[in-house]
Amino acid sequence: MAVQPEGTPCWADAMFSDVEAAKSFYGDVVGWTFGEASSEFGNYTQAYANGKAAAAVVPPMPGQEGMSQWCLYFASADVAATAGRIRENGGEILMEPMAVGDFGSMCLARDPGGVVFGLWQAGTHEGFETEPTESGAFCWAEVFTREPEKSDTFFAAVFGYRQQQMEDDAIDFRLYSLGKDTTVLGRMKMTDDFPPEVPPYINVYFSVPDCDDAVAKATKIGAVLRFGPMSTPFGRFAALSDPQGANFSVIDTSTTEGEMPGLSDVS
Incomplete structure (x- = not known):
C-alpha cells in the first residue's frame, strides 16, 4: 500500500x-x-x-x-x-x-x-497493508474526549481536517475528513457513562466477518463487553476491553441497518 x-x-x-x-x-x-x-x-x-x-x-x-x-x-x-x-x-x-x-x-x-x-x-514500513473491510484489518477509529472543542480545534489545525457534525441531539459526534470525500476519523464526546478514571483515548475498530461471533469468543476468554453488539448504517459493531484492559471495537461492515445520519458542515 x-x-x-x-x-x-x-x-x-x-x-x-x-x-x-x-x-x-x-x-x-x-x-x-x-x-x-x-x-x-x-x-x-x-x-x-x-x-x-x-x-x-x-x-x-x-x-x-x-x-x-x-x-x-x-x-x-x-x-x-x-x-x-x-x-x-x-x-x-x-x-x-x-x-x-x-x-x-x-x-x-x-x-x-x-x-x-x-x-x-x-520509510520501508508504509503502515497498514490491509484494506479496511478485510477480516482482521484496521477499519475505523474515533477520538473519545471530554473536551470536544479542544480536539476539534487541535486536529483541524494540525492536519487540516474538514469537519462535519452529526445531526443527532442524543450524541455529540463529528467526522474528520481530508479533502472533500476522504473521511478518516470520528470524534465522540465522552458522556457521564464513562467513569471519571477512564482517560480520553482513540478507539480503534478491527473488521471481523461476524460481530456477534467475535464478541462471544472475546468474552469467553476474558474480555469485557462495554457496548453492543449494535447494528448501524455503518455496520454491526461492539466495544470491548481486552483481558489486559485495552479498549477496542470489532465491526462487521457487511451487516448494516438504518439510514445514514444527516451531517452538517462545520469547517
Missing part, C-alpha cells in the same frame, strides 16, 4: 505486559498471526491479517508499565514539522521524533484534551 496522505490513520500498536497472552487473545478474536519479535526494537511484534501487516504488539518500556491501550498513528511527511504544529496548537510531545531503523520515523503526542496518538513518517 502506498504512503498515505498526511493525517491519515496509517498504523496501530499496543503495549502489553503479557505479549504472549495478547497474541493469543487477538489471534482468537480477530484472526491475526504474528511475526518474530524484533529484539533490536524492544521485541516489537507485528500482527498479520491474511499475511498482510495489520498492527503490532510490544512489551512496555521500563517505567511505562500500566494499563494497556491501543495507539493510533497518523501519517506525516515530516514528523519534526508535524510535531512543531502540535506544540504550536497546544499539544504536548510525549516522545520526540526518532528514527526506527530504516522502517521510518515516529513521534508520540497528546492533544490539549488528553488524547494520546502517534505520528509515522514512512
Whole structure:
C-alpha cells in the first residue's frame, strides 16, 4: 500500500505486559498471526491479517508499565514539522521524533484534551497493508474526549481536517475528513457513562466477518463487553476491553441497518 496522505490513520500498536497472552487473545478474536519479535526494537511484534501487516504488539518500556491501550498513528511527511504544529496548537510531545531503523520515523503526542496518538513518517514500513473491510484489518477509529472543542480545534489545525457534525441531539459526534470525500476519523464526546478514571483515548475498530461471533469468543476468554453488539448504517459493531484492559471495537461492515445520519458542515 502506498504512503498515505498526511493525517491519515496509517498504523496501530499496543503495549502489553503479557505479549504472549495478547497474541493469543487477538489471534482468537480477530484472526491475526504474528511475526518474530524484533529484539533490536524492544521485541516489537507485528500482527498479520491474511499475511498482510495489520498492527503490532510490544512489551512496555521500563517505567511505562500500566494499563494497556491501543495507539493510533497518523501519517506525516515530516514528523519534526508535524510535531512543531502540535506544540504550536497546544499539544504536548510525549516522545520526540526518532528514527526506527530504516522502517521510518515516529513521534508520540497528546492533544490539549488528553488524547494520546502517534505520528509515522514512512520509510520501508508504509503502515497498514490491509484494506479496511478485510477480516482482521484496521477499519475505523474515533477520538473519545471530554473536551470536544479542544480536539476539534487541535486536529483541524494540525492536519487540516474538514469537519462535519452529526445531526443527532442524543450524541455529540463529528467526522474528520481530508479533502472533500476522504473521511478518516470520528470524534465522540465522552458522556457521564464513562467513569471519571477512564482517560480520553482513540478507539480503534478491527473488521471481523461476524460481530456477534467475535464478541462471544472475546468474552469467553476474558474480555469485557462495554457496548453492543449494535447494528448501524455503518455496520454491526461492539466495544470491548481486552483481558489486559485495552479498549477496542470489532465491526462487521457487511451487516448494516438504518439510514445514514444527516451531517452538517462545520469547517
